[in-house]
Amino acid sequence: MKKFQVVGIGNAMVDVIAHASEDSLAALGIQKGIMQLIDMARAVQLYAHVGPAEEVSGGSAANTIAGVAKLGGRTAYVGKVKDDQLGQIFAHDLRAQGAVYETPFAPKTAEQETGRCIILVTPDGERSMNTYLGVTEFLSPSDIDVDQIAQADWIYLEGYRFDGPESHEAFAKAIAACKAAGGRVSLTLSDPFCVERHRDAFRKMIREDVDLLFANRAEIMSMYQCDFAEAMRAAAAEVAIVAATESEQGAHVLWDGHHAHVPAIPTQIVDATGAGDLFAGAFLWGLTEGYDLEACTRMGNIAASEIISHIGARPEADLRALFRRHGAL
């Protein structure tokens, strides 16, 4: 048995969550529902214009790993923070959830700070994310511990992490270390605009290295530049397992010529942040615990429904108890 079921690599971020009206999004020039990269100056400007906020640890892959840990899975995370107050908060929350996080803190003297994501939640529960990457942008191959990666059944790569100068090399190093030790590679496409920015690189990685692809409807359509059904088929032709989420329509899993659709759990949406992240966390936990792919997809849907029922992208309820209540365990 390997030491880790899943090791995630991604953007380490603290979320700054504030409520906002549709009008205020427009006034701030924010496109609703997507992730936008911003610099420090814009982060300061935006923050000055948003209402009272709460700060909770976030980061897409980190949310996924928090989900695996919450389920009792053996899991670790790789992502860069600074040794500042937000960095300490990020590290604490991941470790307190039971994940291994041996971050090499960027020093207090680093010019950039710990990354943060200013999330504006509109009354419909949709979130518009404004990401200042900070030090997390500089995750480099030297931050990848090949011994740790070799101990993973699966690695989980966050598409967002492609937005950085040395990220491709870091991912390549992790993939090589993982495969050499008999592990498998999963990737999330993260965001349709992220796909736009890195389509060719993602495509190459998908074809050559990825064993399990996570994407939502908009992302997979952006990837293959066609409609949803066709995009899922195209992906399934290139990857062993495709898990495609479709919000309130549930999720699809495609493997080995099969295609199953699993309905969503009806839920009152408070804040959609983290739904895809927790879907992936629950799916990967189920997979590494030996459940079949439809069961994994059901677990993903249940976990996603928990996350969207409250503010914040880390699970609050006992996910195993929820799985049992829904007959998935």
Added chain:
Amino acid sequence: MKKFQVVGIGNAMVDVIAHASEDSLAALGIQKGIMQLIDMARAVQLYAHVGPAEEVSGGSAANTIAGVAKLGGRTAYVGKVKDDQLGQIFAHDLRAQGAVYETPFAPKTAEQETGRCIILVTPDGERSMNTYLGVTEFLSPSDIDVDQIAQADWIYLEGYRFDGPESHEAFAKAIAACKAAGGRVSLTLSDPFCVERHRDAFRKMIREDVDLLFANRAEIMSMYQCDFAEAMRAAAAEVAIVAATESEQGAHVLWDGHHAHVPAIPTQIVDATGAGDLFAGAFLWGLTEGYDLEACTRMGNIAASEIISHIGARPEADLRALFRRHGAL
């Protein structure tokens, strides 16, 4: 018309809120339901042992002022933070709520950090607070802007702020500036153990300077060292207005030989943090808007019921709309 309806002076804190079991409180040596002062070393030790947390701006008087601002009142706050990430968060949240906060930031080189309060919320909604004061302990007379204080109808003094070397002098300076300009003085006793630490100084201030006293049952009993009814009578003999809260039993207001009891609004308690703070904020807003004392008490109860229905000690709902719904406006 004066520029401010209320100027609050207190401990500027960021709350670090985590859920905890009764057993874990015992294991950590924490007495349930009270505020305990801790040093940096204990803060680090406790933080390492608590689960994932969320960070929201807090501080007792700051919560009160946030309530006044949320209601549309003209209000300002005085309390010390450092120019670090948590200090920036604290300042942002108060200003974003509409309060004036012209803090002299303690410099980045200050040895202590921005104060924080590690709040452990048990399943019954009760909160056990562990306060690292940090730079906020060092609020001194030089931080009191007498011109600002002179522009206040009321000042609101947080009893907790007595826990600091120069706090008595700072309060004395504020009281003098307020009274000289025809303003009035309100005080909250904050915590029964805080009363223990400063009983004689509080008593002197109550007799000589205080026009409106806020206290809960345990605090006022600790102050006068007798039962609740007798303590309220003793306080009313010394102060023009006494507002005494009694959790689910509602609140009492005593003035000029009168005593009115106003029942609480029945609410599912999620997190009791901030109930007393928001009671005071709504009460002071009502008072400075010209409502009678029973109406102010009713507003206080309604605001308290909003705060305890969610995690965090700052109001989330539209308090005026709530007042209207309950017929208080």
